[in-house]
Amino acid sequence: xxxxxxxxxxxxxxxxxxxxxxxxxxxxxxxxxxxxxxxxxxxxxxxxxxxxxxxxxxxxxxxxxxxxxxxxxxxxxxxxxxxxxxxxxxxxxxxxxxxxxxxxxxxxxxxxxxxxxxxxxxxxxxxxxxxxxxxxxxxxxxxxxxxxxxxxxxxxxxxxxxxxxxxxxxxxxxxxxxxxxxxxxxxxxxxxxxxxxxxxxxxxxxxxxxxxxxxxxxxxxxxxxxxxxxxxxxxxxxxxxxxxxxxxxxxxxxxxxxxxxxxxxxxxxxxxxxxxxxxxxxxxxxxxxxxxxxxxxxxxxxxxxxxxxxxxxxxxxxxxxxxxxxxxxxxxxxxxxxxxxxxxxxxxxxxxxxxxxxxxxxxxxxxxxxxxxxxxxxxxxxxxxxxxxxxxxxxxxxxxxxxxxxxxxxxxxxxxxxxxxxxxxxxxxxxxxxxxxxxxxxxxxxxxxxxxxxxxxxxxxxxxxxxxxxxxxxxxxxxxxxxxxxxxxxxxxxxxxxxxxxxxxxxxxxxxxxxxxxxxxxxxxxxxxxxxxxxxxxxxxxxxxxxxxxxxxxxxxxxxxxxxxx
Numbered sequence: 001x002x003x004x005x006x007x008x009x010x011x012x013x014x015x016x017x018x019x020x021x022x023x024x025x026x027x028x029x030x031x032x033x034x035x036x037x038x039x040x041x042x043x044x045x046x047x048x049x050x051x052x053x054x055x056x057x058x059x060x061x062x063x064x065x066x067x068x069x070x071x072x073x074x075x076x077x078x079x080x081x082x083x084x085x086x087x088x089x090x091x092x093x094x095x096x097x098x099x100x101x102x103x104x105x106x107x108x109x110x111x112x113x114x115x116x117x118x119x120x121x122x123x124x125x126x127x128x129x130x131x132x133x134x135x136x137x138x139x140x141x142x143x144x145x146x147x148x149x150x151x152x153x154x155x156x157x158x159x160x161x162x163x164x165x166x167x168x169x170x171x172x173x174x175x176x177x178x179x180x181x182x183x184x185x186x187x188x189x190x191x192x193x194x195x196x197x198x199x200x201x202x203x204x205x206x207x208x209x210x211x212x213x214x215x216x217x218x219x220x221x222x223x224x225x226x227x228x229x230x231x232x233x234x235x236x237x238x239x240x241x242x243x244x245x246x247x248x249x250x251x252x253x254x255x256x257x258x259x260x261x262x263x264x265x266x267x268x269x270x271x272x273x274x275x276x277x278x279x280x281x282x283x284x285x286x287x288x289x290x291x292x293x294x295x296x297x298x299x300x301x302x303x304x305x306x307x308x309x310x311x312x313x314x315x316x317x318x319x320x321x322x323x324x325x326x327x328x329x330x331x332x333x334x335x336x337x338x339x340x341x342x343x344x345x346x347x348x349x350x351x352x353x354x355x356x357x358x359x360x361x362x363x364x365x366x367x368x369x370x371x372x373x374x375x376x377x378x379x380x381x382x383x384x385x386x387x388x389x390x391x392x393x394x395x396x397x398x399x400x401x402x403x404x405x406x407x408x409x410x411x412x413x414x415x416x417x418x419x420x421x422x423x424x425x426x427x428x429x430x431x432x433x434x435x436x437x438x439x440x441x442x443x444x445x446x447x448x449x450x451x452x453x454x455x456x457x458x459x460x461x462x463x464x465x466x467x468x469x470x471x472x473x474x475x476x477x478x479x480x481x482x483x484x485x486x487x488x489x490x491x492x493x494x495x496x497x498x499x500x501x502x503x504x505x506x507x508x509x510x511x512x513x514x515x516x517x518x519x520x521x522x523x524x525x526x527x528x529x530x531x532x533x534x535x536x537x538x539x540x541x542x543x544x545x546x547x548x549x550x551x552x553x554x555x556x557x558x559x560x561x562x563x564x565x566x
Contacts, residue, residue, distance in 0.1 A: 194331035210362035227395035254382025275395035
């Protein structure tokens with residue numbers, strides 16, 4: 001391998017002084033964060049050269065940042081260079097500016113044609129094709145991309161991300177949260193048939209890159225899914241791992257100082273903002289059109305979805321990659337089974353393996369920041385909510401009601417508890433804040449500002465079954481279609497019972513039809529059944545639909561009944 005180096009002591013003073021002058025101008029140019037073509041013309045005028053020549057000098061100087069690279073008139077590499085006529089240089093520069101650097105993005109051959117045409121009109125000898133190609137290549141990539149595509153794309157590709165929100169200096173300084181649809185079709189837990197993709201809301205610690213929590217749901221992103229994801233991220237997870245029989249340690253817990261999110265409406269909801277204020281969490285929103293600010297969570301989401309491409313039923317990342325693959329027909333996982341799969345991956349694979357961005361496993365990086373015996377530790381222990389049982393409630397949607405003699409009425413349903421009797425006795429006429437978990441509206445949570453306590457308000461009629469807000473809306477919509485506009489609590493629960501009966505009948509009918517088809521198939525092909533009779537295939541117990549399998553049902557591990565009650 002050989003190296004060429006121009007020796008400064010072999011260059012005459014006049015050329016060296018000119019090179020120093022060029023260096024001073026070019027160094028000022030390189031300090032500009034977002035150079036424009038107009039600025040390039042100004043800088044070229046200072047050096048009394050064309051814009052393409054100025055770009056070429058910048059390119060030469062960037063290679064080694066040596067003054068000798070800016071010396072003009074030297075024989076470099078024993079190659080002679082024939083200088084172009086100044087008018088030809090100007091034609092090339094103008095064509096590049098007015099034709100090549102436009103949103104129509106013409107190819108280089110079109111530039112050559114135009115240069116040759118303009119030279120013909122000016123009765124000048126046209127330059128060679130390689131010469132024109134070199135002038136085009138001299139245009140900085142940022143400038144070319146900005147003018148041929150957009151400034152946004154140029155910044156994304158070539159500008160350093162000085163404002164990136166990934167420079168956390170300690171654990172839990174910043175969490176990034178975002179939603180995305182999963183790249184896998186899931187099955188109904190009872191019939192095991194493909195139904196739809198789920199959404200996943202994920203939380204990642206910017207400092208350690210560790211995943212601290214997630215939430216799966218068939219519903220579109222909402223303030224509830226954000227609250228449930230954050231609740232899992234903040235609180236201890238031992239019970240969750242036991243429920244899914246995960247042997248591992250997911251020790252990440254604690255309140256983040258800041259949450260970094262995009263500009264989705266769910267992140268701007270009053271309930272989410274109020275919950276963050278309550279627990280001393282500041283909200284920071286990603287600037288519009290600046291995807292690099294969410295780089296940490298985006299990379300994690302990409303990793304999760306790439307992992308799901310190994311599961312039967314995957315939708316892959318696009319229809320092009322999916323091709324003829326039958327995602328619906330090959331689907332095999334329920335929502336709950338996918339949750340267990342992702343738990344296993346996050347706890348025992350992702351958080352434990354080497355992360356190239358930080359040079360160590362995310363779990364080790366997180367623990368290092370909180371290690372009591374580690375001299376490198378930054379913080380001694382994570383900050384947990386003062387009342388873990390009411391943490392999720394603080395993020396639930398808020399409504400206000402006055403207390404009446406029958407209790408509190410919301411959406412046509414009455415709620416009552418002994419605390420309301422005390423409020424009535426005191427003659428308190430103010431409106432109280434109420435919250436409810438949309439997955440289970442059988443309980444309201446009344447916040448009393450005097451003692452700063454949540455009180456449970458169950459159904460006034462305790463014999464009525466729990467239901468979700470979505471089931472309630474479905475019932476009321478049906479009643480409205482039937483002309484029963486008057487809200488009646490008895491009708492609501494009668495409608496709910498009828499819905500449940502319809503589900504049971506549908507399941508029974510489907511099972512009966514499948515059984516009949518299997519019987520008919522055996523009857524039509526008795527030889528096949530005899531062939532396999534000696535060694536019957538093992539059958540798994542049929543999975544039945546339970547409350548835990550419905551993504552909107554109440555999760556007792558999230559909100560327990562021991563909330564303080566007087």
